[in-house]
Amino acid sequence: MPKPKKGARLGGSASHQKAILANLATSLFEHGRIQTTEAKAKFLRPYAEKLVTKAKAGSLADRREVLKVIRNKDVVHALFAEIGPFYADRNGCYTRIVKTMPRKGDNAPMAIIELVKEKTVTSEASRATRAAASKKAAATKAEAPADTEAAEDEN
Structure with missing residues (x-):
């Protein structure tokens, strides 16, 4: 059996x-x-x-x-x-x-x-997020030297 x-x-x-x-x-x-x-x-x-x-x-x-x-x-x-x-x-x-x-x-x-x-994040969304973050970082870098030059002109 x-x-x-x-x-x-x-x-x-x-x-x-x-x-x-x-x-x-x-x-x-x-x-x-x-x-x-x-x-x-x-x-x-x-x-x-x-x-x-x-x-x-x-x-x-x-x-x-x-x-x-x-x-x-x-x-x-x-x-x-x-x-x-x-x-x-x-x-x-x-x-x-x-x-x-x-x-x-x-x-x-x-x-x-x-x-x-x-929820899982798709690679497209993360790629878009990274691109937006890099654009924002580039914009803040571009503004930062202009601010320091303006501060030097005031002194």
Whole structure:
């Protein structure tokens, strides 16, 4: 009889791992950032990003798929109404993992996983910003020698 392959499990059993990931994802979408162990954060990242991708699509079938995992309807509503549309123009990388100090009691490596809130800046916009800044700097340099010459004439 074929047996399922076992990989790394967070809680011991597959069902416990599923429950842990569902609860972590619910907390992440509710609060925007959570502190957990590094291993749990690494397991949570692809799990949460798939849920955000479903929220971006926004269909009824996707909403029902997400409701199977996240049982809190308020969090699912926020995911589909706010978080999904916020990342509409972004392809992946919705979360960030930042390593922090180890936990005091057992020295477990800790990390903060958070939703990325910054919009990405396109290269065209940054190029235009750089050009405007260089023009402004050139204009201030041109005015500065004229001001010093006028000050010398007064003396």
